[in-house]
Amino acid sequence: MxxxxxxxxxxxxxxxxxxxxxxxxxxxxxxxxxxxxxxxxxxxxxxxxxxxxxxQHVFLSSYQNFLHIIKTLNLEKKFIFNKVLNIPVSTDKKTYYIKSNIIKYPFSILFGVINYKNLNLIDRFKLIYGLAKLKLAKTSLNDSTFLQWLKTNKQNDQIIKKFWKIICTPAFNIDIDKISYNSAINLFNYMIFNPKNTFFICYAxxxxxxxxxxxxxxxxxxxxxxxxxxxxxxxxxxxxxxxxxxxxxxxxxxxxxxxxxxxxxxxxxxxxxxxxxxKQSSRSAIINIYFWFDSIVMHEDFKVFTDSKIEWVFSDYYNKKNKSSTQRLIISLSDANKLLKLSNEVLINLYETELRKQFDIDRDVETTKSLVIRSPNATQFxxxxxxxxxxxxxxxxxxxxxxxxxxxxxxxxxxxxxxxxxx
Ligand SMILES: Cc1cc2nc3c(=O)[nH]c(=O)nc-3n(C[C@H](O)[C@H](O)[C@H](O)COP(=O)(O)OP(=O)(O)OC[C@H]3O[C@@H](n4cnc5c(N)ncnc54)[C@H](O)[C@@H]3O)c2cc1C
The missing domain is CATH 3.50.50.60 (FAD/NAD(P)-binding domain)
Incomplete structure (x- = not known):
C-alpha cells in the first residue's frame, strides 16, 4: 500500500x-x-x-475510541478510572448512591439501581423495567421524543428527575424534553448497555x-x-x-x-x-464555573444535584485525600444558553451562594478565586x-x-x- x-x-x-x-x-x-x-x-x-x-470533561468506560488515544500515548496513569459504578446524587441535601461493586454487566447496573435509595422501592423496579425496555427497544422511523417514551413506559416524574435527567441532559447538552427517542436508544446502547464494559465514570x-x-x-x-x-x-x-x-x-x-x-x-x-x-438556536452552551476554597469543602470527586441549579459538581478531591488544604470545585452547567446573558459577576454570586448552601460551607471558609468559562458553541446541532x-x-x-x-x-x-x- x-x-x-x-x-x-x-x-x-x-x-x-x-x-x-x-x-x-x-x-x-x-x-x-x-x-x-x-x-x-x-x-x-x-x-x-x-x-x-x-x-470538566468526563468519559465512560465504554469510550473505546477515546481510550485508544490514551493507551497509544501511554497516558493511563494521568486519569482516574473508578472501576465500579458509583454516582453520588444529592436531593434535599441528603446523598444517595447509584452504586454497585459488581463489575459484570448487566448486574452492575441492576444492583446500582437497586441500591439507589433516592427512589422508593417501587420506583426502583419501574426504573429497572424502563432500562430493560430501552435495551430491547429498536430505533424507529417515527422519531418521537425520549420524554414521551419514558412516560409511556412507567417512568414517573421522580424517576425522570432523579435518574434519566441527570444522565441525559449532560450527555446531550440539551434539556431532556428535546432529546429524540432514537438518539437516546443509540446513546444507551453504545455507552451504557455495553456487555464488554462495566459502566463507570473516568476523568483526568x-x-x-x-x-x-x-x-x-x-x-x-x-x-x-x-x-x-x-x-x-x-x-x-x-x-x-x-x-x-x-x-x-x-x-x-x-x-x-x-x-x-x-x-x-x-x-x-x-x-x-x-x-x-x-442559527444561534442550533447551538447549545456549556458554562463551567470554577471556585477555589481555602479548605476542603467536598469529600467526593463529583456529585450530582437533582433539586439545585448547580447540577454536576466536580472537585480535585482525588489529589487531596487525607490531607487538609485548599480545594477547587467546578460547577458544570449543561444546556446553558439562557445563562449566557448573565454577567460573570452575577453567575459567580448565584452559584457560590448555592454551593455554600448545598455543602453547608462554613462562613469562615474563604473563596480565594473564581473563574467563569463560557463555551457557547459546545454542541452544534x-x-x-x-x-x-x-x-x-x-x-x-x-x-x-x-x-x-x-x-x-x-x-x-x-x-x-x-x-x-x-x-
Ligand atoms: C465545556 C465543555 C464540556 C464538555 N464536556 C464533555 C464531557 O464531559 N465528555 C465528553 O465526552 N465530551 C464533552 N464535551 C464535548 C467534547 O469536548 C467535544 O465533543 C469534542 O472535544 C469535539 O472534538 P472535535 O475534535 O470533534 O472538535 P473540536 O474540539 O472543536 O476541535 C476542532 C479543532 O479545530 C481547530 N480549528 C477550527 N477551525 C480551524 C481553522 N480554520 N484552522 C485551523 N484549526 C481550526 C479548533 O481550534 C479545534 O482545536 C464538552 C465540551 C465542552 C465545550
Missing amino acids: KKNRITIIGGGIAGISAAIHLIEKGHSVSIIEAKKFIGGRAGSIKAEDTFIDIG KESFQSIFMNSFTKYLKNNDSNIHLGLKIESIKNKKNGIIKINTKKKIQFETENLIIATDYESTNSILGIETKE TSRKINKKLKNIFVCGDWTIEELPNTMEAAALSGKKISEKNF
Whole structure:
C-alpha cells in the first residue's frame, strides 16, 4: 500500500484520533491547528501561570475510541478510572448512591439501581423495567421524543428527575424534553448497555494541555509527523494537478494531496467556502464555573444535584485525600444558553451562594478565586453532512457521527472512521 503524507486541519480529539489511526497504518501526518494548544473543545486555557480545562470533561468506560488515544500515548496513569459504578446524587441535601461493586454487566447496573435509595422501592423496579425496555427497544422511523417514551413506559416524574435527567441532559447538552427517542436508544446502547464494559465514570487528574501536549508532539515526531500551532486556515483550493492548496490567515501556504478537515461544523463550512444557514438556536452552551476554597469543602470527586441549579459538581478531591488544604470545585452547567446573558459577576454570586448552601460551607471558609468559562458553541446541532463534492478532502469531527451526541468519543470515532475508510 502506498504510504501518504496527510494534512489534518484541527488538533481537537477528532484530529488527534485521525492522526493516530493514520500513523498506525504507516502514513505520516501534518496537523495544522488554529490555537496555540491542542484539544479544541476538550482543551485548556492558560490562566495566570497554570493550565485550566475549558470545562470538566468526563468519559465512560465504554469510550473505546477515546481510550485508544490514551493507551497509544501511554497516558493511563494521568486519569482516574473508578472501576465500579458509583454516582453520588444529592436531593434535599441528603446523598444517595447509584452504586454497585459488581463489575459484570448487566448486574452492575441492576444492583446500582437497586441500591439507589433516592427512589422508593417501587420506583426502583419501574426504573429497572424502563432500562430493560430501552435495551430491547429498536430505533424507529417515527422519531418521537425520549420524554414521551419514558412516560409511556412507567417512568414517573421522580424517576425522570432523579435518574434519566441527570444522565441525559449532560450527555446531550440539551434539556431532556428535546432529546429524540432514537438518539437516546443509540446513546444507551453504545455507552451504557455495553456487555464488554462495566459502566463507570473516568476523568483526568490534570489539565488536557499538561497531559496531552508533550506526549502527543513526541508521538508525532517519533513517527515522521508534525504539528503547526497558531495557524488558522482561511480557505483551501483544489488545483488542476490534484494538489490542494491551503491558505492560512498568516499568509503561510501549504500544499497537500490528501486533506482531512477535523474542525467543528461551522469552521469546516467556512474553510470549504460554504455558506451555512445554522442559527444561534442550533447551538447549545456549556458554562463551567470554577471556585477555589481555602479548605476542603467536598469529600467526593463529583456529585450530582437533582433539586439545585448547580447540577454536576466536580472537585480535585482525588489529589487531596487525607490531607487538609485548599480545594477547587467546578460547577458544570449543561444546556446553558439562557445563562449566557448573565454577567460573570452575577453567575459567580448565584452559584457560590448555592454551593455554600448545598455543602453547608462554613462562613469562615474563604473563596480565594473564581473563574467563569463560557463555551457557547459546545454542541452544534447540525446536518451531519457537508453540501459539497470534495476530491481527496475528507471531513471528520464529533458532529459527523449520527449515532452519538457531541462527545469526545464521537470525535475519536470520527477520526478513526475517516482514516480507516479512505487511507
Ligand atoms: C465545556 C465543555 C464540556 C464538555 N464536556 C464533555 C464531557 O464531559 N465528555 C465528553 O465526552 N465530551 C464533552 N464535551 C464535548 C467534547 O469536548 C467535544 O465533543 C469534542 O472535544 C469535539 O472534538 P472535535 O475534535 O470533534 O472538535 P473540536 O474540539 O472543536 O476541535 C476542532 C479543532 O479545530 C481547530 N480549528 C477550527 N477551525 C480551524 C481553522 N480554520 N484552522 C485551523 N484549526 C481550526 C479548533 O481550534 C479545534 O482545536 C464538552 C465540551 C465542552 C465545550
